Amino acid sequence: MQDTWERFSKVTIWLHWIVGITIILLLIVGSFMEDIDIKFLLPLHQSFGISILVFVLLRVLWRIKNGWPEPVSVYSRIEQILAKITHWVLIICTLLMPISGMMMSGASGHGFALFGLQIVAANPDPANPGKFLPYNGTAAGIGHEMHEIISTILIIAICLHVAGALKHHVIDKDGTLRRMLGQKISA
Secondary structure (H helix, E strand, O other): OOOOOOOOOHHHHHHHHHHHHHHHHHHHHHHHHHHHOOOOOHHHHHHHHHHHHHHHHHHHHHHHHHOOOOOOOOOOHHHHHHHHHHHHHHHHHHHHHHHHHHHHHHHOOOOEEEOOEEEEOOOEOOOOOOOEOOOOHHHHHHHHHHHHHHHHHHHHHHHHHHHHHHHHHHHHOOOHHHHHOOOOOOO
16 A cells, blocks of 8 residues: 555554654663663663664665655645655664664674674673674774764654654644554545
């Protein structure tokens, strides 16, 4: 089923909510791990981060096949530009976030696994137990910086996206949010 002006397909809706909710939860857990310096959630964070990349890629392919959704109403030029920028930022950042995380963990020598299945082996330092030798310190540093910067950009973009959806629903009283909730709208 293709997206129409009246209704989004189940594929569009499911991919939107799976990616959106998972990314938000990963951002929360990532911030929690960073702020409190706890690492026991790291394997789950990494596994869900790797897994979401599959759904993000499916979402990108679906968007390419299906095209961008048709707006429900006529909006000002600035709203159209803001919406387009925000949607592109969300798509690009949801692609780059898991890639930068894998780059950071893998290149740093810490390695990473997908729910226990080792993808990149850790590289422990035999001279310093509990420490790791980087495979590529530069790539690990770039991955780390990207992961931090992208997380900040994602948080801002998600807030703009939610604010836009609420504006459509509460102020404009149009069907934009209802469509993403699976409801059929009418003119």
